[in-house]
Amino acid sequence: MPDIFLSYNREDQAKARLFADAFAAEGFKVWWDTTLRAGEAYDEVTERALRDAGAVVVLWSKKSVASRWVRAEATVAHRQKTLVPAMIEACERPIMFELTQTAELSHWSGDRADPAWRSFLADVRQHLAARSKDDEVKKPDAPLGEVPSVQEVYSDPKSKQGVNRRMLIGGGVAGLSLAGTGLIWWLNRQEQSGGLHGSTAPEDNRVAVLPFKNLSGDPKQDYFADGLSAEVRAELARNAALQVAAQTSSSAFKDRTQSAKEMAEKLGVAYLLDGNARKADSTVRVNAELIDGRTGFSLWAETFERPLDNVFAVQSEIAASVTTALVDRVARQASEGKLAKGPGRVSSGGTENVAAFEHKLKGRxxxxSALGGQTDLDALAEFEAALALDPNYAAAHAWRSRTLSVLYGQSMASSTAERMRLDAIEAARRAVAIAPDFADGYSALGFSLFNVGLDVKAAKTVFEQSVEYGRGDGDVLTGFAVFCARTGRFGEAAATIARAATLDPLNPTVFRSAGTIELLARRYAAALPFFDRALSINPKMSVAPSLRGTALMLLGRQGEARQAFEAEPNRVFALPGLAILDHQADQKASAQANFEKLVREAGDSGLYQQAQVLAMWGELDRAVAQLRRAYEVKDAGLANLYTDPLLDKLKGNSEYQRLLKVIGFV
Known part of the structure; x- marks a missing residue:
């Protein structure tokens, strides 16, 4: 059991050694990562030392502030009251540690007679004495569950942490561990704290924008009120001082059947922005109200009435007014210059053309609505109408790209599919070129490059840019998390999807994605609660039943797996599972019949799924042949190639490995 745990960034090792040597000279037992022995499990030893230490000395520098691992260690120490921080370089500490008394030792070069060092040493001794006293009165069998592990902190939605190189030492094993313990820990914690609807103790900077009510008297105008609230939400989300609940979760309360306090609790937010909109002739009137979610009392209310062509000014005014109303409640973040760039039509991907704005809202x-088919074609027409009116409308380009990418996966004619594929990528590139700091544009480009362009390396760079600009956007985070899982970055995927779930706790897509991450990480049992959660929110959701069926099948629960595949509304995903289950049950004729249905109904759009079936049947040469064909037609299913458990039998196949290299997975 060490007296002192030393937390620092590797690039500060020389300065850390001064501290370690000085503490040792005082007779203290010091743990820092240079004391690891060959063969020891890095994360287990570090975790144990961190929890056992009487004092955790965190050395803050520009490098360590940026280190997610150091932040995680500091967070655990703070919660177990063992944190004793010191500044070894002028830097801005993480917000949660700004109010913690921190020793100023940036000048210190190892002189043990230095008054600043002696004062810091006295603080360390005080913490050690307090910890020793606590240990004396603590029962021997006292549970340690009150103090989270570092892995838990990484995936704790309140920690705002991620994953870095230390967590990934040793390849995929550490990542798999995080994917399992972090995500499942998060799910369990949400269950215990009032359900998966939100936290019982939301942070003071969390706000949800409810769908504005349509007071025009025309139900066909709902899209305008909903779209206006979505645009205000996007404006607020661009402010780094605020955490804004995502649209899908907020929209669950459109009917206002619950009280403000109940809605805030389920969304895990401290504040609600409610409002209504009336669009008539050439004017728009918007009433907005900011409500304290813990008391239900109104904090601020205002009415905006403007000519319709000034609707964009209304959005910005509402967002600015809400920010002003909250700024004093957000722990100095705003006053210390940590706000994102202010409202601006180009950087937010917007337009000044009201008609184009309305077409984009209708298309979105x-x-x-996720009905597919003709509905997606209708959406595409709306986005194209918006762009005809304003060719520089970045958000419309981004949504057009997404729609084309989805339609590409459904297209049966190769000539049409190829045009859609190239157009999807070009539309997203156009969005990014118009608005270089628009997160949604980068997210759409990453999706198109990966799923229809099959270019992993190009997609990686773009997806990482999307997160840089859209850390407060649940959709952006979800897209990045799934990309990480499909490229084997399971730890990063787990931390990112947990963050997305705090922003969008009622979005079934987030939970389906969380289950997908666990499934791809080969943690089949851990995936099931997430798929169950997604389907409990939206029982008609596609793909989730087949993913759930795959997890059950790989667990050997064939009867339950069959029920799941039979419940899948999308036959391209249902038929492969049924064909595999029939083959496993030695019902070869039925298996072949389902396979032939897949070929007949999906055509070239189902080549990847055909390869999955053939690989699970053990017909490896045929499976590889279908994958080769799938690559020739750029089948979007190949985005799953690297981490798909249904293709595990192909891992040693040279042609399979060649495809991984061509696409950029390895």
Missing amino acids: ALFE
């Missing part, structure tokens, strides 16, 4: 409403 159609696309997000």
Whole structure:
């Protein structure tokens, strides 16, 4: 059991050694990572030393502030009251540690007679004495569950942490561990703290924008009120001082059947922005109200009435007014210059053309209905109408790209599919070129490059840019998390999807994605609660039943797996599972019949799924042949190639390995 745990960034090792030597000279037992012995499990030993230490000395520098691992160690120490921080370089500490008394030792070069060092040493001794006293009165069998592990901190939605190189030492094993313990720990914690609807103790900077009510008297105008609240939400999310609940979760309360306190609790937010909109003739009137979610009392209310062509000014005014109303409640973040760039039509991907704005709103409403087929074509028409009016409308380009990418996966005619594929990528590139700091544009480009362009390396760079600009956007984070899982970055995927779930706790897509991450990480049992959660929110959701069926099948629970595949509304995903299950049950004729249905109904769009079936049947040469064909037609299913458990039998196949290299997975 060490007296002192030393937390620092590797690039500060020389300065850390001064501290370690000085503490040792005082007779203290010091643990830092240079004391690891050959053969020891890095994360287990570090975790144990961190929890056992009487004092955790965190050395803050520009490098360590940026280190997610150091932040995680500091967070655990703070919670177990063993944190004793010191500044070894002028830098801005993480917000949660700004109010913690920190020794100023940036000048210190190892002189043990230095008054600043002696004062810091006295603080360390005080912490050690307090910890020793606590240990004396603590029962021998006292549970340690009150103090989270570092892995838990990484995936704790309140920690705002991620994953870095230390967590990934040893390849995929550490990542798999995080994917399992972090995500499942998060799910369990949400269950215990009031359900998966939100936290019982939301942070003071968390706000949800409810869908504005349509007071025009015309139900066909709902899209305008909904779209206006979505745009205000996007404006607020661009402010780094605020955490804004995502649209999908907020929209669950459109009917206002619950009180403000109940809605805030389920969304895990401290504040609600409610409002209504009336669009008539050439004017728009918007009433907005900011509500304290813990008391239900109104904090601020205002009415905006403007000519319709000034609707964009209304959005910015509402967002600015809400920010002003909250700024004093957000722990100095705003006053210390940590706000994102202010409202601006180009950087937010917007337009000044009201008619183009309305077409984009209609198209998004159609696309997000997730009905597919003709609805997606109708959405595409709306986005193209918006762009005809304003060719520089970045958000419309981004949504057009997403729609084309989805339609590409459904297209049966190769000539049409190829045009859609190239157009999807070009539309997203156009969005990024118009608005270089628009997160949604980068997210759409990453999706198109990966799923229809099959270019992993190019997609990686773009997805990482999307997160840089969209850390407060649940959709952006979810897209990045799934990309990470499909490229084997399971630890990063787990931390990112947990963050997305705090922003969008009622979005079934987030939970389906969390289950997908666990499934791809070969943690089949851990995946099931997430798929169950997604389907409990949206029982008609596609793909989730087949993913759930795959997890059950790989667990050997064939009867339950069959029920799941039979419940899948998308036959391209249902038929492969049924064909595999029939083959496993030695019902070869039925298996072949389902395979032939897949070929007949999906055509070239189902080549990847055909390869999955053939690989699970053990017909490896045929499976590889279908994968080769799938690559020739750029089948979007190949985005799953690297981490798909249904293709595990192909791992030693040279042609399979060649495809991984061509696409950029390895």
